[in-house]
Amino acid sequence: MNKKNKITLYELILKNIRSIVITGITSVLVIIMIFTYITINHVEDSLKENSTGLIKLAFNSLYNTLYDFDSRYYRGLDKFINDLKKEPSDIKNKLMDFMYISNKFGMESTVTTLDINNVDEYAKDKVEKLQPFNYFIVIDLNQNNLIRNVYFKTNNNIYLLKYKLPIDRIENTINSLYELKNDYKFIKEINICTHSFESLNNNFPELSKEDEEYLKTAFDSNKEVIIKKNNGINFYFVWNFEDEKTLFKPIGIVLKLDFSTYRNLIAINIIMFIILLSLVFYFITKRAHRVSKQISRPFEVMLNNMKKFKETKYLEFDKIIEKCDIEEINELMTEYQKMTEDIMSSFEEINAMNEELEESYKEIEKVNNELEDAYLNFSTQLSIIAEGYDETTGNHVNRVGELSAFIAEKMGVNSENVEKIRYYAPLHDIGKILIPKEILDKKGRLTEEEFNIMKKHTIYGSVLIGDSPKFEIAKNIALYHHEKYNGKGYPYGLKGEDIPLCAAIVSVVDVYDALRSERPYKPAFSHEKTMDILINGDERTHPDDFHPEVLKILKENENEIKILWEKINQNSSKLIELLKNIENYKK
Numbered sequence: 001m002n003k004k005n006k007i008t009l010y011e012l013i014l015k016n017i018r019s020i021v022i023t024g025i026t027s028v029l030v031i032i033m034i035f036t037y038i039t040i041n042h043v044e045d046s047l048k049e050n051s052t053g054l055i056k057l058a059f060n061s062l063y064n065t066l067y068d069f070d071s072r073y074y075r076g077l078d079k080f081i082n083d084l085k086k087e088p089s090d091i092k093n094k095l096m097d098f099m100y101i102s103n104k105f106g107m108e109s110t111v112t113t114l115d116i117n118n119v120d121e122y123a124k125d126k127v128e129k130l131q132p133f134n135y136f137i138v139i140d141l142n143q144n145n146l147i148r149n150v151y152f153k154t155n156n157n158i159y160l161l162k163y164k165l166p167i168d169r170i171e172n173t174i175n176s177l178y179e180l181k182n183d184y185k186f187i188k189e190i191n192i193c194t195h196s197f198e199s200l201n202n203n204f205p206e207l208s209k210e211d212e213e214y215l216k217t218a219f220d221s222n223k224e225v226i227i228k229k230n231n232g233i234n235f236y237f238v239w240n241f242e243d244e245k246t247l248f249k250p251i252g253i254v255l256k257l258d259f260s261t262y263r264n265l266i267a268i269n270i271i272m273f274i275i276l277l278s279l280v281f282y283f284i285t286k287r288a289h290r291v292s293k294q295i296s297r298p299f300e301v302m303l304n305n306m307k308k309f310k311e312t313k314y315l316e317f318d319k320i321i322e323k324c325d326i327e328e329i330n331e332l333m334t335e336y337q338k339m340t341e342d343i344m345s346s347f348e349e350i351n352a353m354n355e356e357l358e359e360s361y362k363e364i365e366k367v368n369n370e371l372e373d374a375y376l377n378f379s380t381q382l383s384i385i386a387e388g389y390d391e392t393t394g395n396h397v398n399r400v401g402e403l404s405a406f407i408a409e410k411m412g413v414n415s416e417n418v419e420k421i422r423y424y425a426p427l428h429d430i431g432k433i434l435i436p437k438e439i440l441d442k443k444g445r446l447t448e449e450e451f452n453i454m455k456k457h458t459i460y461g462s463v464l465i466g467d468s469p470k471f472e473i474a475k476n477i478a479l480y481h482h483e484k485y486n487g488k489g490y491p492y493g494l495k496g497e498d499i500p501l502c503a504a505i506v507s508v509v510d511v512y513d514a515l516r517s518e519r520p521y522k523p524a525f526s527h528e529k530t531m532d533i534l535i536n537g538d539e540r541t542h543p544d545d546f547h548p549e550v551l552k553i554l555k556e557n558e559n560e561i562k563i564l565w566e567k568i569n570q571n572s573s574k575l576i577e578l579l580k581n582i583e584n585y586k587k
Contacts, residue, residue, distance in 0.1 A: 026280050073102055085133045091154060099161055112160045122249055127151045140249045142194055174201050188258040195219060195250050215252045231260035396513055397426035399568045403509045406564060410553045424474035425506050428481045431461030455490045458482055476500040481507050484545040504547035508554055527562040
């Protein structure tokens with residue numbers, strides 16, 4: 001292939017920058033789209049709050065306008081009442097005169113004397129608490145009139161001054177609220193009605209039964225009722241006003257918002273973005289596939305050749321070079337070929353060295369095993385010698401080893417460690433070889449000083465065995481087999497689970513065998529008596545000296561242990577008898 005037709009890896013990366021840019025632009029567009037969606041939702045929430053706030057603000061402004069417009073009437077009413085306090089006679093007629101003078105609109109007005117029970121429910125509590133010669137005003141709005149009821153209280157009577165006023169001053173405000181529906185597309189419906197569900201303007205639609213129910217709930221609770229729909233939300237809330245002297249009866253407001261137009265626009269934008277992204281990803285995938293194939297093909301050929309190399313020890317580099325257009329990959333393959341040739345030149349030498357190392361390892365392992373066996377045999381003989389000071393036969397070490405392995409196996413110890421316990425348990429008293437012979441052979445009870453010397457055989461034993469990790473179990477047995485589960489043992493007074501399990505097993509077996517064996521200070525006990533002492537205790541031995549699980553296994557398998565002990569003891573006795581006969585024959 002001509003050099004001019006090849007491209008470098010750098011050129012290939014540069015050529016695909018456009019694809020990376022397209023991906024980046026698409027990612028930015030997606031982020032912008034998500035941000036826009038979140039922003040529109042936020043705007044929707046703001047519109048919900050602002051729509052209700054706008055209507056409430058309009059009614060508050062309406063009331064303030066009414067109050068400012070009638071401020072002259074309120075000043076006149078306050079002055080009239082102050083004059084009436086000074087001369088409280090013929091009150092009803094004076095009230096009628098005041099109404100005639102103050103009724104500048106000339107509409108219907110009346111003065112009525114009331115009982116407290118006939119006072120409007122909305123004002124009854126306020127009127128009842130009025131001091132004499134005070135008033136409370138209730139304003140009620142309907143489709144035709146603005147009704148102002150003034151409740152005036154004297155010492156003995158309650159008078160109602162009722163005015164019917166025109167609504168032309170607020171009609172424009174109500175119409176403006178209705179026009180919001182035309183100005184804002186998201187407002188689907190507006191309805192403003194009295195507490196008796198009468199619309200304030202003929203333009204407003206008639207309330208449905210469902211709307212009346214929700215609005216009644218709003219009137220009763222004086223709280224907004226919000227009903228969410230699929231594409232919008234319905235608000236049912238109440239506007240009212242009250243201060244010390246005035247109450248504007250509640251007005252119900254129904255506001256239905258519909259955001260389907262905005263959401264449809266968002267959906268269309270999302271679909272368009274998805275289509276655009278799909279096209280972009282399609283072209284990027286096509287381009288990426290071609291680039292990946294161009295780069296990966298040489299490596300696929302190389303991988304196949306490497307698999308054949310395991311069988312044929314030959315790599316066909318010509319195929320790779322013919323298939324590849326990238327200069328750097330060709331250089332990589334060339335260097336790899338050189339490296340393989342260097343490796344192959346050393347391959348046979350490495351194999352030869354490996355065979356020699358394997359033979360050497362086998363020899364070393366064989367020598368190591370022979371040394372370990374020699375060490376074990378030597379250590380066992382030392383243990384027999386050490387026991388020989390205390391017991392004329394060497395039976396004890398054999399019995400302790402076999403019985404300890406039996407119990408360890410029953411306790412679920414793995415087979416490798418069971419065998420180690422079998423071989424290392426006989427070394428438990430190897431340290432006695434360093435104890436003075438006169439102490440070991442003493443017939444009577446040892447003095448405290450002599451016993452302290454005797455106790456050191458555990459430490460001597462651990463020193464003789466050494467610190468090799470291979471003999472860790474042997475060292476633990478020698479050092480800790482006189483520790484007691486209750487912490488009253490020696491040399492360190494270990495307690496409970498701090499004592500290695502192998503030492504705890506040997507501890508029980510050692511005492512069992514000692515009780516069954518003849519000693520200078522005691523006869524040999526039967527198996528039954530020995531078990532009774534171990535389980536129930538006597539003046540020297542207590543059950544809590546031993547690991548409870550080990551003692552449990554001993555008890556559960558006592559018949560097998562009895563047979564095993566007698567079998568080992570019998571075999572050892574025959575062997576000793578044979579050795580004695582041989583010795584006598586030599587003599």
